[in-house]
Amino acid sequence: MDLSFGSEYEVFREEVRDFIHQHKDKQPNPAEMRSEKTLAWQKLLIDHGYHSRTIPKKYGGYGAEPDIIKSRIIAEEFSAEQINTGLSGQGISMLTPVLLEMGNEEQKQQFIKPTIHGELLWCQGYSEPGAGSDLASLTTKAELDGDEWVINGQKIWTSTAHIADWIFCLVRTEPDAPKHQGISFLLFRMDTPGIEIRPLIDMTGKRNFNEVFFTDVRVPKDQIVGKRGQGWLVANAILGHERGSLAPPDVADARLNGVVDLMRTETIGGEKLMDNPVYRDRLMQLQGRAMALRLNDMRLLSARINKNQDVKLAAMIVKLMGTELRHEIEGLAIDVMGEIGLSYEDNPYVRDKGSWQFQYMFYLGLIIGGGTSQIQKNIISERGLDMPKEPKVAKSS
Amino acid sequence: MEFGLSQEQILLQDSVNKFLGDQVPLAKVRQIATGEDNDSAVWKGLAELGIPSLLIPEAQGGVDLGTVDAVIVAECLGYHVTPSAFISSAVMAPVALMAAGKDDTLAAIADGNHRVGIAFGEAIGARRDAGILVDGTTLSGKCLFVLDANADAYLIATPEKSLYRVRADAKGLERNILTTIDKTRPNCELILDKVEGELISDDPxxxxxxxxxxxxxxxxxxxxxxxxxxxxxxxxxxxxxxxxxxxxxxxxxxxxxxxxxxxxxxxxxxxxxxxxxxxxxxxxxxxxxxxxxxxxxxxxxxxxxxxxxxxxxxxxxxxxxxxxxxxxxxxxxxxxxxxxxxxxxxxxxxxxxx
Structure with missing residues (x-):
């Protein structure tokens, strides 16, 4: 057990701190995705290696060697000072790693730089009304007509579709192949004729997602990542990136500290919420669970440095446990506030801009999205505990 | 940075698991739990592996390892539901005695020849019918749910969080096994009537x-x-x-x-x-x-x-x-x-x- 990072890393930590103190006045409001201030901040972060750190210089990144500890230190310092860590989104966190791994040189040159600099916004076309947990059964089809794919079908749960410039999309190109081998991964512009976007309002009252309809959408033949029929491999590479990032332990800790602040400042009937032993016990239970998950994450970090460590199961449980924990942390804040906890949107008594109610509902969405908790349990039992798959039911005609 | 077990720790884990798997299978646990046998042979076997001496300094015949090592051993003992005095004699007693600077019995503990039990119930929260009174150097009263019914000596915590040591054969000490659900590690009560005790530490x-x-x-x-x-x-x-x-x-x-x-x-x-x-x-x-x-x-x-x-x-x-x-x-x-x-x-x- 050696949990120190070593003295050479402490020098690096000082550099990060200096950067933060020198530049923190320049950080933009996180809600602005396309403002000049946002793009300038993004460029500043990349130029100093605090974003897109390991992406090669020729594709617009900082070009550093991968160093997990340095990445960890950057995350710790930015989180400690609550500094804007730059843009995320599906183009940056999901498409870029896949292009680096599976894209051709032309695609890397064309897309990565503007994507990481926030000039090109993407959305993800995966789920369909009939293809949720069983994503590989998707039916949106693309047929080759001369030099173009002609796409027809529908996608759902497409966040940022209404503001995205491009989409990365799974379509069925080989209708006669087994379902996992008939899918291709296409890239196309969202202003292509034949695309219709309808907002999907969810339980939070916000437009976090959309439905996207394709009617004879024509896309140049070469806008495919990987070969025809390899789309499922590409998609799985991306889903791996998504699952780990849905419920980061640092954010869970920050939210838990938010509940502590609430409980120390709010009163009911003159009594501080923190003085209620039942509320306090619930807080302590969640703090213990959050501690266990944070330490699990530390073990995963260690395994990326020390390749001999077996952490297969520890990695598989992160999405399930992390999203369920976040939902409960947000729910505790609501419970301890009593009727005030009901407040939402423009209610003058709302606390923390309604974020507790919003996140409580939003995290129920994340428990379901990105592979439901039940799908996670199938994965854990089948791949982690080596239990057999449910027998297939013959399709009735 | 390495969050994981070292090669030495993995070896320790393997050797303890092998010993417990071979020598203390469920059939053996059953014999001890039903009173057909006692845990002394298990404790002797663990002592041959150096388990009671894990945390004790080399000067007292120990191997001077850390708490992570003790944790690994405890994990193995739990896995095999092994009857043993590990928590009391190999961990809590050495930690207390070393913190208090009382080295006199550490060598005997390290050998496995001297088992020290732990009576902390009266400090954590005394129950009705129990409690400990100290008068000069003598202790009177009752301690419940004491760890290790077969120890040679006990560390008793008072409600003021002072620690006293009493010998199991001391005059005025009565020891009764308390039946609990867990028959792998029998608890006892200690009834003390002006029992001579040694102050180990009055530092909470x-x-x-x-x-x-x-x-x-x-x-x-x-x-x-x-x-x-x-x-x-x-x-x-x-x-x-x-x-x-x-x-x-x-x-x-x-x-x-x-x-x-x-x-x-x-x-x-x-x-x-x-x-x-x-x-x-x-x-x-x-x-x-x-x-x-x-x-x-x-x-x-x-x-x-x-x-x-x-x-x-x-x-x-x-x-x-x-x-x-x-x-x-x-x-x-x-x-x-x-x-x-x-x-x-x-x-x-x-x-x-x-």
């Missing part, structure tokens, strides 16, 4: 440090016991057939097992870290020890129930013997502070409660 910090260590070891024991229950449940589900299928192919059963694994896996990091923090992070160790004890108690309770259910009716029988693990986990939950009590301490440590 010595008591608290010893308590922290004990809580971490109980958590580690639960980690091992729960892992064994999960392993047994998965193995059983893979061979038990109903409706012409192994029951491991039913999602209802798979999800029970996945929930157990998902809850247990982070506990491994937590327990290891608690051991590390005990030695290396003085500012944080008490909070971490409290959370680890409470969290493992909760996860252990869930797994004890769920793993039994996966076994169906067989899980409920003495024949399969799963109940030894169920009861071991149940005992670890109640000993040295129940989860609610320990979480209250966690809140106090952070200034959340007066």
């Amino acid at each position: 910090e010595v008591y608290l440090q010893t308590l922290d260590a004990g809580r971490i070891i109980l958590a580690a024991d639960t980690l091992g016991a729960a892992q064994s229950m999960l392993d047994q449940a998965v193995a059983y589900a893979k061979q038990r057939e109903q409706f012409n299928r192994v029951i491991a192919s039913f999602q209802a059963v798979k999800h029970m097992c996945a929930e157990m694994a998902a809850n247990l896996e982070p506990c491994r990091s937590m327990v290891w870290f608690a051991g590390h923090a005990f030695d290396e992070l003085p500012d944080k160790k008490r909070l971490i020890a409290c959370h680890t004890k409470a969290h493992l108690s909760e996860v252990g309770k869930f797994i004890a129930k769920t793993a039994t259910e996966v076994h169906g009716g067989m899980g409920f029988t003495d024949l399969v013997g799963l109940h030894y693990w169920f009861k071991r986990i149940g005992a670890n939950r109640q000993l040295l502070g129940t989860p609610e009590l320990v979480r209250d301490e966690a809140a106090r440590i952070q200034g959340f409660a007066a």
